[in-house]
Amino acid sequence: MLTLGIETSCDETSAALTEGRKVLSNVVSSSVHLHKKYGGVVPEIASRFHVEYIVEVVKKALAAAGKRLEDVELISVTNGPGLVGALLIGVSFAKSLSYSLGVPLIGVNHIVAHIYSSFLSDGPAPEFPFVGLVVSGGHTSLFLCKDIDRYTLLGQTQDDAIGEAYDKVSKLLGLGYPGGPAIEKAARMASVRDAKLFPRSMLGKDSFDFSFSGVKTAVLYFVQKLKEQDALAPEAVNEIAYSFQEAILDVLVKKAFRASSARKVKSIVIGGGVVANSRLRELFTARAGASVGVKVFFPEFVYSMDNAAMVAFLGEALYKKGYKSDLSLCAEPNLKIQEEVC
Numbered sequence: 001m002l003t004l005g006i007e008t009s010c011d012e013t014s015a016a017l018t019e020g021r022k023v024l025s026n027v028v029s030s031s032v033h034l035h036k037k038y039g040g041v042v043p044e045i046a047s048r049f050h051v052e053y054i055v056e057v058v059k060k061a062l063a064a065a066g067k068r069l070e071d072v073e074l075i076s077v078t079n080g081p082g083l084v085g086a087l088l089i090g091v092s093f094a095k096s097l098s099y100s101l102g103v104p105l106i107g108v109n110h111i112v113a114h115i116y117s118s119f120l121s122d123g124p125a126p127e128f129p130f131v132g133l134v135v136s137g138g139h140t141s142l143f144l145c146k147d148i149d150r151y152t153l154l155g156q157t158q159d160d161a162i163g164e165a166y167d168k169v170s171k172l173l174g175l176g177y178p179g180g181p182a183i184e185k186a187a188r189m190a191s192v193r194d195a196k197l198f199p200r201s202m203l204g205k206d207s208f209d210f211s212f213s214g215v216k217t218a219v220l221y222f223v224q225k226l227k228e229q230d231a232l233a234p235e236a237v238n239e240i241a242y243s244f245q246e247a248i249l250d251v252l253v254k255k256a257f258r259a260s261s262a263r264k265v266k267s268i269v270i271g272g273g274v275v276a277n278s279r280l281r282e283l284f285t286a287r288a289g290a291s292v293g294v295k296v297f298f299p300e301f302v303y304s305m306d307n308a309a310m311v312a313f314l315g316e317a318l319y320k321k322g323y324k325s326d327l328s329l330c331a332e333p334n335l336k337i338q339e340e341v342c
């Protein structure tokens, strides 16, 4: 079923055409360069960028797939969570298109869509049930995913999201925005590699929740001390970046594998901007190698960041299960996942 996906929840304007797991095109236009000097996403700038580029991005996605608007059979759009002004552009655009073309519309949850970014490749797809780990700028959550529409939340961050922690620590270290790629690069350049400078917050041995504010504060005090001694040299910055990254990724790996063992599932599927991190992939792959029978799925790099292909894939799968939206679909900045308790 030819599905047009539309994603405008934050600073990426994206449109994609998919048929099941096959991605015919995925066009992403990012306004990240406009936010850099402010050290984070400015909602008004992001929204205006979506208004300016959405038509062009959709046209490019159609052209790249060799399709016309009339060929589209379903429109799937992110309707939350995200920045309300940014979401509104995608939702209004998708509703207008659905009405004028007379094709069905479905609104999807951005966080759930991240989990399905690993399905957009030729290899074997993860099988339900699996542990879904979302690591993005706004969320850090562990789910038990039983089906495309059946989730149990196992745990989530109690304070900062992991991407947010990367961004804040990067700012502290003077490495700029977005922080994830900057910290990853600095960590790779560290010649002194002490993984134990900062604490790991496990929140008890049975908890699947996360907390990243403690490690962030520990970095802040460490940096303040070095600054007082005039010792925050580039090598010290690299060493801090390395140790911070090891501390937070260690917690992720332990909790995700703990969840797979507690729930007796054999696959862990990771999605969200932070899964672009190559150290994260290295650590999960190594741990999977040591845990007989547990497989870890990562998206291709292009589908790690916000993109419309994952939105189209999820929308089509839900539509085929009988779900659909109508023109009353709203942008919902705090959209929650429908959970099952178990």
Ligand code: KG4
Pocket: 010, 135, 136, 137, 138, 139, 162, 163, 164, 166, 167, 178, 179, 180, 181, 184, 272, 273, 274, 275, 276, 277, 278, 304, 305, 306
């Ligand atoms: O999923 P995403 O594109 O947007 C949200 O839905 O939030 O995630 C953005 C987050 C940012 O915090 C960014 O610093 C982080 O993903 N990120 C990374 C890397 N690339 C992006 N974090 C760690 N390592 C990376 N290579």
Ligand code: ZN
Pocket: 110, 114, 136, 137, 272, 273, 305, 306
């Ligand atoms: Zn995202």
